[in-house]
Amino acid sequence: MRDATYDVVTIGGGPAGMAAALAARQAGADRVLIIERDRELGGILQQCIHNGFGLRKFKEELTGPGYADRYIEMVGAAGIDVWLDSTVLAAEAGGRITCVGPTTGLATVEAKAVVHSMGCRERTRGAIRIPGSRPAGVFTAGAAQRMVNMEGYLPGRDVVIIGSGDIGLIMARRMTLEGARVRAVFEIMPYSNGLTRNIVQCLEDFGIPLYLSHCVVAVHGHDRVTGVTVAEVDADLHVKPGTEFDLPCDCVLLSVGLIPENELGRAIGVSTDRITSGAVVDQFRQTSKPGFFAAGNVLHVHDLVDLVSNEAEIAGRSAALFAKGVFGEATHERAVIAGEGLRQVVPQRLSTLEKGKNAIRFFFRSKAPMGPSIIALKTEDGIVWDRKLRVVKPSEMIVADIPVNRFAKASHIEFVLTLDEHPEPLEGAVEEEDA
Amino acid sequence: MTSRVQPIQCIGCPVGCGGEVVLDGDRVVEMRGFTCEKGEAYAAEEVVAPKRMVTTTVRVHGGALHFLPVVSDGPVPKEAIFDCVRLLRGIEVTAPIETGRVIVADALGLGVDFKAARAIAVASDGLRPA
Numbered sequence: 001m002r003d004a005t006y007d008v009v010t011i012g013g014g015p016a017g018m019a020a021a022l023a024a025r026q027a028g029a030d031r032v033l034i035i036e037r038d039r040e041l042g043g044i045l046q047q048c049i050h051n052g053f054g055l056r057k058f059k060e061e062l063t064g065p066g067y068a069d070r071y072i073e074m075v076g077a078a079g080i081d082v083w084l085d086s087t088v089l090a091a092e093a094g095g096r097i098t099c100v101g102p103t104t105g106l107a108t109v110e111a112k113a114v115v116h117s118m119g120c121r122e123r124t125r126g127a128i129r130i131p132g133s134r135p136a137g138v139f140t141a142g143a144a145q146r147m148v149n150m151e152g153y154l155p156g157r158d159v160v161i162i163g164s165g166d167i168g169l170i171m172a173r174r175m176t177l178e179g180a181r182v183r184a185v186f187e188i189m190p191y192s193n194g195l196t197r198n199i200v201q202c203l204e205d206f207g208i209p210l211y212l213s214h215c216v217v218a219v220h221g222h223d224r225v226t227g228v229t230v231a232e233v234d235a236d237l238h239v240k241p242g243t244e245f246d247l248p249c250d251c252v253l254l255s256v257g258l259i260p261e262n263e264l265g266r267a268i269g270v271s272t273d274r275i276t277s278g279a280v281v282d283q284f285r286q287t288s289k290p291g292f293f294a295a296g297n298v299l300h301v302h303d304l305v306d307l308v309s310n311e312a313e314i315a316g317r318s319a320a321l322f323a324k325g326v327f328g329e330a331t332h333e334r335a336v337i338a339g340e341g342l343r344q345v346v347p348q349r350l351s352t353l354e355k356g357k358n359a360i361r362f363f364f365r366s367k368a369p370m371g372p373s374i375i376a377l378k379t380e381d382g383i384v385w386d387r388k389l390r391v392v393k394p395s396e397m398i399v400a401d402i403p404v405n406r407f408a409k410a411s412h413i414e415f416v417l418t419l420d421e422h423p424e425p426l427e428g429a430v431e432e433e434d435a
Numbered sequence: 436m437t438s439r440v441q442p443i444q445c446i447g448c449p450v451g452c453g454g455e456v457v458l459d460g461d462r463v464v465e466m467r468g469f470t471c472e473k474g475e476a477y478a479a480e481e482v483v484a485p486k487r488m489v490t491t492t493v494r495v496h497g498g499a500l501h502f503l504p505v506v507s508d509g510p511v512p513k514e515a516i517f518d519c520v521r522l523l524r525g526i527e528v529t530a531p532i533e534t535g536r537v538i539v540a541d542a543l544g545l546g547v548d549f550k551a552a553r554a555i556a557v558a559s560d561g562l563r564p565a
């Protein structure tokens with residue numbers, strides 16, 4: 001049995017864990033450890049072989065493994081300990097972590113501060129209650145992605161995709177390139193849940209139809225899936241009778257959402273946000289349990305890894321300062337409210353503001369797709385900050401850095417998202433008509 | 436002047452600007468809605484000769500992983516994507532492999548190289564070259 005003491009331990013070595021560990025080192029933590037259950041660092045990035053990562057962070061377009069590679073090198077150079085193949089069983093209040101793995105055996109670690117960076121997992125068939133039989137050939141899109149990109153297996157040749165999340169869209173293209181036929185993507189909502197660029201380059205490029213307001217009402221097949229029955233839904237998401245039709249297939253991929261993998265957080269009773277399913281945190285990403293921080297997809301599901309890294313830097317730095325005793329337990333004294341038009345906001349709390357910090361970054365998601373909109377901050381003094389947005393989609397996170405002086409003393413802090421009555425014309429548009 | 440307006444959804448980055456390109460025949464006369472130069476360059480090309488980045492995997496011998504992700508070092512004409520993937524399906528490499536190594540140079544004479552997107556160590560050394 002191995003025993004050790006660290007200033008900061010990140011649980012999970014994906015993009016959030018690596019960025020948090022690096023930031024903790026930079027903020028002066030001497031002993032930093034990453035505990036990762038997989039055979040290598042990088043998390044989900046290692047199976048996301050497509051490009052499009054790192055535009056904000058590195059100002060160039062990288063693949064998932066390429067983005068991971070950059071961080072793995074930085075982690076290696078920063079004097080951070082890494083335990084691979086190690087699964088954390090418990091991280092108790094006070095910072096005692098128990099983990100197990102084939103090389104470490106059973107080990108305990110004492111951490112002065114802990115960063116939860118466990119990421120998220122996919123919702124499965126059980127989570128959306130698809131009726132029908134239980135044949136082989138039904139996978140989550142991410143499981144299929146791992147099979148195709150890392151293990152070298154094609155999970156099927158004739159594919160139907162349920163849900164229009166980004167991984168499903170990416171896999172529609174990937175399976176097509178590998179010679180499978182992707183018949184269609186069905187989305188129960190009247191709008192897509194993926195990034196617009198993925199609709200274009202993964203579906204439209206290959207002529208794969210996207211059916212909005214459609215759901216699967218039955219999965220057929222005994223040993224292997226043989227087909228699905230699909231139907232249109234109304235505005236209340238109820239099946240419209242008579243709209244059912246059958247589609248043969250030998251593979252069904254599900255891309256129906258992601259949920260934070262927050263069991264370790266719940267086990268020690270951190271307060272969780274009913275909407276994000278992640279912890280409730282303050283601007284330092286400290287949870288309701290002293291010394292426990294959270295960042296990345298375990299906190300709230302992001303759509304860009306660059307923003308995960310960014311958020312994890314906040315958590316890692318804060319964890320280092322906590323370990324040093326520079327600041328203590330979160331005071332969580334002010335609530336941040338996601339008001340009209342908004343589904344969620346992170347952070348959900350503000351603790352005592354840090355001196356010398358001019359702005360705080362907030363992440364939002366809208367309730368529904370909207371055209372030109374205005375996001376505004378309301379306090380008891382009225383609207384103290386706002387910004388125009390050209391287009392708003394629930395699948396695309398809104399990020400805003402808000403000057404602290406606008407709400408430094410406010411007791412009521414509420415964000416609202418409303419339609420913009422006076423949108424600006426498209427940039428570059430010709431204002432006057434020439435003869 | 437017979438001009439037509441073509442709506443283009445930029446895929447240059449995840450912001451996903453939607454814009455329009457005004458064309459006179461094959462000549463771009465006006466663009467609006469793209470918020471950066473990269474987007475304008477993409478849109479100008481998209482209306483005449485669409486291109487895409489290509490990523491896939493190739494088989495690895497003696498490596499800690501059996502598949503190496505590879506990526507084109509520039510965009511490939513859309514109609515050549517399947518041919519590129521087919522070409523790469525026949526490629527096999529031997530570990531160790533370092534990030535950025537050219538796996539196929541000037542694929543199909545398109546002037547595009549395919550490069551290793553990550554490092555892979557030999558099987559006995561763990562997952563990464565020492």
Ligand code: SF4
Pocket residue numbers: 445446447448449450451452468469470471472473474475
């Ligand atoms: S125009 Fe520029 S900012 Fe807009 S999507 Fe394209 S690359 Fe991104």
